[in-house]
Amino acid sequence: MALQIIDRRLAGKNKSVGNRERFVRRYKQQIAEAVRRAVAQRDIRHIEQAENITIPRKDIREPLFRHGQGGVSDTVHPGNSEHVRGDRIARPQGGAGGAGGQASDSGQGEDDFTFTLTKEEFMELFFEDLALPRLLRTHIGSTPQYKTRRAGYRQDGTPHNLALLRTMSGALGRRIALTKAPQRELQALQEQLDALLAQDGSGASEDVAALQQRISVLRSRIAKVAFLDPIDLRFRNRARLPQPSSQAVMFCVMDVSGSMDQARKDLAKRFFILLYLFLTRHYEKIDIVFIRHHTQASEVSEDAFFHSQESGGTVVSSALVLLEQIMRARYPVGDWNIYVAQASDGDNFGDDNVQCRTLLAGKILPLVRYFAYLQVAQEEQGLWQEYSQLARLFSHFAMRKVSGPGEIYPVFRDLFKKEGVSV
Numbered sequence: 001m002a003l004q005i006i007d008r009r010l011a012g013k014n015k016s017v018g019n020r021e022r023f024v025r026r027y028k029q030q031i032a033e034a035v036r037r038a039v040a041q042r043d044i045r046h047i048e049q050a051e052n053i054t055i056p057r058k059d060i061r062e063p064l065f066r067h068g069q070g071g072v073s074d075t076v077h078p079g080n081s082e083h084v085r086g087d088r089i090a091r092p093q094g095g096a097g098g099a100g101g102q103a104s105d106s107g108q109g110e111d112d113f114t115f116t117l118t119k120e121e122f123m124e125l126f127f128e129d130l131a132l133p134r135l136l137r138t139h140i141g142s143t144p145q146y147k148t149r150r151a152g153y154r155q156d157g158t159p160h161n162l163a164l165l166r167t168m169s170g171a172l173g174r175r176i177a178l179t180k181a182p183q184r185e186l187q188a189l190q191e192q193l194d195a196l197l198a199q200d201g202s203g204a205s206e207d208v209a210a211l212q213q214r215i216s217v218l219r220s221r222i223a224k225v226a227f228l229d230p231i232d233l234r235f236r237n238r239a240r241l242p243q244p245s246s247q248a249v250m251f252c253v254m255d256v257s258g259s260m261d262q263a264r265k266d267l268a269k270r271f272f273i274l275l276y277l278f279l280t281r282h283y284e285k286i287d288i289v290f291i292r293h294h295t296q297a298s299e300v301s302e303d304a305f306f307h308s309q310e311s312g313g314t315v316v317s318s319a320l321v322l323l324e325q326i327m328r329a330r331y332p333v334g335d336w337n338i339y340v341a342q343a344s345d346g347d348n349f350g351d352d353n354v355q356c357r358t359l360l361a362g363k364i365l366p367l368v369r370y371f372a373y374l375q376v377a378q379e380e381q382g383l384w385q386e387y388s389q390l391a392r393l394f395s396h397f398a399m400r401k402v403s404g405p406g407e408i409y410p411v412f413r414d415l416f417k418k419e420g421v422s423v
Contacts, residue, residue, distance in 0.1 A: 127278050131418040132248060132339060134369045134396060148238045157235025171232040178225050186218045248337040248369075249287040250279055251323050254305065255344035257294040257314035260376075267376040268343035269306055270408045275341055276302075278416065289326060293319035299326065316348045316383060317355040324363050338368040346381040353382040357390060365394050372415045375401045 083089065153166055193211040200208065252272050256265065279286050290305035291297055294312030297319040323340065331338055348356070365371060371394075373387055378401055390397050400411045 127281065129418050130278060130282070130413060130416045132250075132279075132283070132337070132370065132416065134337075148240055151237045151239035153234040154237040155231075155233060155235070157237070161235045161238075163234045163236050166234040167228075167232055170234060171228050174229065174232055175225055175227070179222050182218050182222050186215060186222070189215050189218070247285055247335060248283060248339060249289060249327075249331050250275070251289045251291060251327070251338070251340045252276075252305065253291045253293070253319045253323060253340065253342040255294075255314065255316065255319075256292050256308070256311055257347070258311050259314060259347040260311075260345050264345050264376040267402055267405065267408060268374070270405060271343055271374055271376075271402075271412060272341070273306070274408065274412050275416075287331075289323075291319050291322060293322075297322040314348050315352050316344060317352050317359060320356055320359045320364060324359065327364070327367065333367045340364070340368055340371045341374070342372070343374045343376060344383065345377040346375045346379065346383045347377075348381070348383045350382060353386045356383060357386040360387075360390055360397075361393070365390065365397060369396065371397045373397070373399045374411065374415075375399070376403075377401070378403050 153163055189211055193208065193215065196205065196208050196211065252275065254268050254272060260268070276288065279288060288302075290300050290302060292300050292305060292308065292310065293316065294310070295315045295318065296312075299322065300308065319342075327333075327338060360371070375384055384399070384401075387397075387399055391399050398415055400415060402408055402411050
């Protein structure tokens, strides 16, 4: 009978899922580098799209083995008046083939290899080796997660849960318990029968017949003990136990004051879009709180956070005060892993910088798992200087600066890389 293999995987026509996965794994480094280049050039509205990836052909060239000529041979090239044996010939300028020449009708070449990463493949490589730092499992929520664990044995169950060793052990113990006394009695009767037969060689006495009758009854009783009885069956029991869930909340705090021009707002939005995509793809149970501020802070929706045109002066402490109020009212530190990401250009009302440092050091940083501050400007103004003092005191407070779109992705990976993973 011929063997037929039917591939029911969801793949398009003339596509091999297995070969594609192997290719992505094999050239992961080149693909990841291409992904990084693509992110720096994309508009923030198109970050979560598929991407055409080009890999130089030299990076995917396979090694080939050929038979060499072998031996030692001397070749004389007529007309050589410049070189003798042992001279080193310099490499031609502009590549192995020398400088480019006129177009011709001979020869052939090979283009670089280009293929399309799907949206899922792109995002998987995009957020590889990233995680929320210092995440703890702290709380059994209203919709707990369950994990199945071994919980002893039971006498009924499905066949695939049958504990064979425990069943056979129980059967052996039952047989021993039911036959031990009859076996001892049988052994004693057999010894008596042997002694009588030794005294009376004929074996026709009434005592001999009685002993033989009792021995026969005992052997019949022992033989009726079943090798395996339904009462011996033992099945592995599994219980579903509620597990602590990793409840987390991320506060996204963005400066939208007048000093944040369109270019700086674009950098901040790029950062928060990456953060939003990362959180929603990697964590099922996570709350995201959006806070915008100028002289006043307000909690806003996702749409307003990224698209509102509101602007004004700058009082950063207003956002920190609102953050602390929401945190204490809705997210008890004993039940939630609290994270904060703040983006600003560092420009703040002069007397407010010290107030920001005081709020963070006294009320916010002792309660959060991680605080990431991104400055979308290179100038180290008063807010950066005050925050620098906090970075030396709190290990879970991180500060970074960016000045262009190409720096957002590397900085984002640096801020949220998994512990023990170098970027």
